[in-house]
Amino acid sequence: MSYYDIDAILTDAEKVPCKFELDVPELGYLDNNPAQPLKSGTTIGLPLWLAELLALANRVPSTADEDAKSFVSLNLPPALSNEVMSALKADPRAVPLRDQSHNFYGLGTRMLDLFEEKEICAVLRRTFVTRAADIALHAGKAGATDDMGVGAGEEFLRGLEEWERKLFKKAHDGAKGTKEWMEGVKKH
Amino acid sequence: MALPLPSGLVPAEVAFLCEMEMITIVPRQRLESIPMLSGNTPALRPPRRADLPLWLALLLKKQRRANIVPPPWLLPASLQEIIHIETNVDPQAFSPPPPPPMRSDGRGIARPYAVTTTTTTSSGRGGGGYGNANGRDEDPNTKELILAPPFLPSCTQDAPSGYLPYHWLEIAETLLAHAADDIPNAPEVRALLRDLQEVRAAKMRGSTQHLEGGGGVLNLRGVGAMELAESRGFVLGVVDGVRKLGASIEASRREEELERGDDGGDESDDDMEL
Amino acid sequence: MHGDLGNKLVQQAKRTQNLAHLPPYQTELVRAVTREVRDLDKDVAALLEPFQGSFHPTDDQAVACTLLVNHLSMRRNKRCLLAYHHTRTDKLEKLVWKGYDVVDLAGQQVGDGSVNAGGASNVANGDGSMNNLSPQEEDYVRQYSDLLAAYKGQWTDIDLTGSLEPPRDLFIDVRVLKDAGEIQTEYGQFYVRQGDVERLIAQGYLQKLS
Numbered sequence: 104m105s106y107y108d109i110d111a112i113l114t115d116a117e118k119v120p121c122k123f124e125l126d127v128p129e130l131g132y133l134d135n136n137p138a139q140p141l142k143s144g145t146t147i148g149l150p151l152w153l154a155e156l157l158a159l160a161n162r163v164p165s166t167a168d169e170d171a172k173s174f175v176s177l178n179l180p181p182a183l184s185n186e187v188m189s190a191l192k193a194d195p196r197a198v199p200l201r202d203q204s205h206n207f208y209g210l211g212t213r214m215l216d217l218f219e220e221k222e223i224c225a226v227l228r229r230t231f232v233t234r235a236a237d238i239a240l241h242a243g244k245a246g247a248t249d250d251m252g253v254g255a256g257e258e259f260l261r262g263l264e265e266w267e268r269k270l271f272k273k274a275h276d277g278a279k280g281t282k283e284w285m286e287g288v289k290k291h
Numbered sequence: 292m293a294l295p296l297p298s299g300l301v302p303a304e305v306a307f308l309c310e311m312e313m314i315t316i317v318p319r320q321r322l323e324s325i326p327m328l329s330g331n332t333p334a335l336r337p338p339r340r341a342d343l344p345l346w347l348a349l350l351l352k353k354q355r356r357a358n359i360v361p362p363p364w365l366l367p368a369s370l371q372e373i374i375h376i377e378t379n380v381d382p383q384a385f386s387p388p389p390p391p392p393m394r395s396d397g398r399g400i401a402r403p404y405a406v407t408t409t410t411t412t413s414s415g416r417g418g419g420g421y422g423n424a425n426g427r428d429e430d431p432n433t434k435e436l437i438l439a440p441p442f443l444p445s446c447t448q449d450a451p452s453g454y455l456p457y458h459w460l461e462i463a464e465t466l467l468a469h470a471a472d473d474i475p476n477a478p479e480v481r482a483l484l485r486d487l488q489e490v491r492a493a494k495m496r497g498s499t500q501h502l503e504g505g506g507g508v509l510n511l512r513g514v515g516a517m518e519l520a521e522s523r524g525f526v527l528g529v530v531d532g533v534r535k536l537g538a539s540i541e542a543s544r545r546e547e548e549l550e551r552g553d554d555g556g557d558e559s560d561d562d563m564e565l
Numbered sequence: 566m567h568g569d570l571g572n573k574l575v576q577q578a579k580r581t582q583n584l585a586h587l588p589p590y591q592t593e594l595v596r597a598v599t600r601e602v603r604d605l606d607k608d609v610a611a612l613l614e615p616f617q618g619s620f621h622p623t624d625d626q627a628v629a630c631t632l633l634v635n636h637l638s639m640r641r642n643k644r645c646l647l648a649y650h651h652t653r654t655d656k657l658e659k660l661v662w663k664g665y666d667v668v669d670l671a672g673q674q675v676g677d678g679s680v681n682a683g684g685a686s687n688v689a690n691g692d693g694s695m696n697n698l699s700p701q702e703e704d705y706v707r708q709y710s711d712l713l714a715a716y717k718g719q720w721t722d723i724d725l726t727g728s729l730e731p732p733r734d735l736f737i738d739v740r741v742l743k744d745a746g747e748i749q750t751e752y753g754q755f756y757v758r759q760g761d762v763e764r765l766i767a768q769g770y771l772q773k774l775s
Contacts, residue, residue, distance in 0.1 A: 106644065106648075108648075109578050113579060115641075116572050127627045127630050127631055129627070130631055133566060152568070152637060153638070153641075157637075160633060174626075211536065215539040224536065231529075231532050232500060232502050236497055236499070236500055238525075239525055266532055270528045270529065273297070273528050274524065276524060277520065277523065277524050280520065281521045283302070284306050287733070288465055295659065295662075303731055
């Protein structure tokens with residue numbers, strides 16, 4: 104992952120629920136309430152670029168018997184909730200992943216780095232592989248008919264998150280290259 | 292600036308390389324040997340057959356100075372046999388590539404097609420019935436063979452029927468486009484090729500499905516150059532995605548293994564002290 | 566919240582990646598993001614002011630938390646700004662390799678033949694008179710073009726910016742679309758060697774007949 108990677112930067116903007124573990128007078132604006140202090144126990148959705156380091160930064164315990172704690176504690180985002188996971192287990196193809204998150208798998212891998220969730224990892228893998236076969240089918244058709252992003256192709260693309268759109272483009276370009284050569288060979 | 296092409300060969304490049312494949316022609320005019328970087332072409336004397344690179348064969352065909360002899364695997368019976376293998380014999384895998392060519396050593400024993408063989412072939416080869424006698428499995432004494440696909444002359448008249456060579460799709464399409472009159476029953480060949488292409492494309496699309504449970508990609512043995520160029524981006528994309536999704540679990544698994552290994556080491560150290 | 570404007574810039578960059586041309590430079594947005602960074606820096610200074618240089622995170626964790634948030638916001642904005650500009654220079658380099666020069670890219674009228682042969686004016690970006698480049702980007706394109714020309718100049722027999730498509734034939738038939746003056750290749754005027762006329766095709770003077 105490069106520092107300039109646009110997709111990584113956009114994935115970094117995906118929000119995750121964070122519970123503040125202390126009062127912070129200056130940060131009321133994060134909860135859309137600049138006049139009020141941010142109270143301990145408040146949960147707000149913060150982008151990963153903020154949430155991850157707030158959760159990882161250890162603050163020094165104020166008393167000797169207190170454990171070292173972080174500023175916020177993280178939770179799994181709604182896109183990786185039990186409901187979504189159950190829906191994906193039932194039928195990976197029936198869920199419009201893009202509605203969950205534009206960077207669904209990107210967000211998933213970031214959360215899997217922070218939480219050890221073998222179950223989620225397995226569901227994401229199965230979802231990705233199962234949907235990939237569908238993507239190959241649609242992209243192949245689109246590439247062979249020059250139907251990129253119009254008609255049925257567009258409808259299908261709408262439900263795909265970013266990794267899947269990239270995959271679609273690769274499969275589409277491959278089919279298109281072959282088709283262009285096959286048509287060219289006849290003319291020549 | 293980085294090369295604006297995807298990694299690996301793109302279809303147009305594959306088709307270009309395919310033009311170096313050797314193919315058999317029947318010359319209609321005399322033509323002296325031409326010295327080229329890749330070696331001298333054989334002198335053409337009608338009606339004696341000769342093997343030429345595809346690009347030259349096509350040029351002579353267009354100038355009506357030669358007819359092309361289609362490779363045996365491109366005949367309808369051969370294509371039907373391959374479709375049968377793809378759909379009935381082993382519906383999970385791609386049909387196998389041509390076996391390493393053998394030739395008779397004159398004493399009734401088949402020998403590997405050696406490197407010394409050049410473009411002039413056909414003589415001393417036991418009537419072209421090689422290959423099948425040895426079955427589809429590789430003969431153990433072929434391990435010294437230096438020639439291997441895609442560098443075998445697999446599109447000449449001596450190529451075995453019933454096997455698709457590395458450049459099958461490009462050769463077939465090119466010949467149908469420019470030498471259809473030299474191919475017996477060209478419309479049927481065209482239809483059979485479409486079927487074959489579809490069956491194999493479906494297998495390619497499904498090639499990654501075993502990745503979900505930690506299995507590998509489908510064995511790609513026998514897949515042609517054009518098929519690889521078409522699907523390379525997709526298959527690598529899926530493999531890479533699965534790798535990224537499993538990266539954190541994999542890392543923790545390795546850590547555990549390492550810890551277990553260390554513990555084991557400590558114990559044995561203790562034992563030694565005792 | 567902080568970082569929202571930066572995110573807008575990156576979304577612009579994402580769109581740019583998928584476009585054939587370069588959309589207008591977001592002067593206002595870039596200015597707003599840099600302003601946000603300056604404001605955050607002022608906030609940090611104001612927060613630290615009462616401590617007179619002796620701030621201990623342990624003593625005042627709320628301030629420590631605010632400082633961390635401000636710091637991360639500035640860092641985020643910096644990454645967004647750099648990535649936005651990086652995406653655009655990437656695109657500009659690609660276009661220069663394709664034969665566009667600064668005049669085409671800035672969307673101005675192409676002067677008569679005095680501009681060196683790189684001008685692909687017939688395919689210049691959509692909205693004619695608008696200048697889509699920042700002054701710095703114009704300068705970047707100018708210098709990058711010079712660099713590329715110097716690099717290419719080392720080889721006279723091979724055109725580094727030529728087509729990457731393998732040829733189907735050494736010779737091709739062409740149709741003349743625009744008056745390009747008298748051009749005589751080694752082989753003739755209409756049935757020519759592809760490599761000899763590739764540049765003229767790219768510039769829109771000739772059309773290749775299949």
